[in-house]
Amino acid sequence: MGATSAIIGSSTGIGRALAEAHRSRGLECVTLSRTPESLAGFPAFSLDLTDERQAAGAFEKVFARYPEIDTIFLISGTGDVEPTPGYETARSTIALNCAGFTLAAYQAAKHLEHRGAGRLVAVTSVAAIRGGSQSLSYNASKAYQSSLLEGLRCRFASLKLPITVTEVRAGFVDTAMMKAEKPFWVATADQAAQAILAATQARKELVYVLGRWRLIGWLLRLLPTFLYKRIG
Numbered sequence: 001m002g003a004t005s006a007i008i009g010s011s012t013g014i015g016r017a018l019a020e021a022h023r024s025r026g027l028e029c030v031t032l033s034r035t036p037e038s039l040a041g042f043p044a045f046s047l048d049l050t051d052e053r054q055a056a057g058a059f060e061k062v063f064a065r066y067p068e069i070d071t072i073f074l075i076s077g078t079g080d081v082e083p084t085p086g087y088e089t090a091r092s093t094i095a096l097n098c099a100g101f102t103l104a105a106y107q108a109a110k111h112l113e114h115r116g117a118g119r120l121v122a123v124t125s126v127a128a129i130r131g132g133s134q135s136l137s138y139n140a141s142k143a144y145q146s147s148l149l150e151g152l153r154c155r156f157a158s159l160k161l162p163i164t165v166t167e168v169r170a171g172f173v174d175t176a177m178m179k180a181e182k183p184f185w186v187a188t189a190d191q192a193a194q195a196i197l198a199a200t201q202a203r204k205e206l207v208y209v210l211g212r213w214r215l216i217g218w219l220l221r222l223l224p225t226f227l228y229k230r231i232g
């Protein structure tokens with residue numbers, strides 16, 4: 001890729017593996033994290049997407065210092081099991097996955113539009129495809145993210161700007177966030193990072209991690225509501 005990337009949410013899990021993948025391929029990247037000290041050897045900036053003012057200041061600082069950033073990875077996210085509607089869980093999910101995600105995506109869009117080209121890559125989830133009774137607000141927040149990304153893709157097209165928006169729909173990835181009782185087709189964080197880099201370089205618009213999750217995505221979309229209600 002050559003030019004500098006920014007990784008939003010980089011101290012653990014997929015974001016950390018993505019930073020390490022950059023290092024092992026000799027690619028430059030800047031990391032943004034609530035704990036910038038946790039990842040040695042990278043230009044690191046403090047970022048809390050649930051603190052609007054702090055986050056806006058952090059993006060301003062990063063893009064002023066690294067105007068050449070042309071690829072922005074939006075990895076941050078949270079979620080918990082929520083088998084009964086629990087507003088505490090929903091509130092923190094919405095704060096990061098909806099409000100924080102929007103703030104980050106808009107800052108990224110503004111920067112890339114100013115440059116006139118680039119790549120915005122975000123990790124959503126297979127959960128974006130349909131609602132889910134066991135993780136109500138998480139699924140809804142991922143659908144929100146997916147829709148926002150599509151909207152930005154349309155915006156860049158209408159502006160005739162060569163800015164690619166890549167949505168990475170992850171299945172299960174072996175990180176702290178994976179809370180399913182019986183996970184299957186589990187990717188390692190490194191596999192996810194390598195797939196994200198490959199999709200970014202190929203300028204893909206939608207990828208699944210692992211690739212075979214595309215089949216689940218396809219089935220989920222096809223299932224009529226009366227059947228989905230029994231398993232969703």
Ligand SMILES: NC(=O)c1ccc[n+]([C@@H]2O[C@H](COP(=O)([O-])OP(=O)(O)OC[C@H]3O[C@@H](n4cnc5c(N)ncnc54)[C@H](OP(=O)(O)O)[C@@H]3O)[C@@H](O)[C@H]2O)c1
Binds near residue numbers: 014047079096124174
């Ligand atoms: N693991 C899975 O099975 C799975 C499946 C589908 C989708 N995903 C998605 O993959 C993404 C990464 O999750 P992960 O699996 O790597 O889990 P993780 O290790 O728990 O990582 C969560 C990430 O969110 C960031 N984050 C949390 N609170 C934040 C805040 N207030 N401001 C900014 N960043 C914040 C963290 O960044 P810092 O600590 O660096 O601030 C961390 O990098 C998420 O969007 C998640 O929804 C995961």
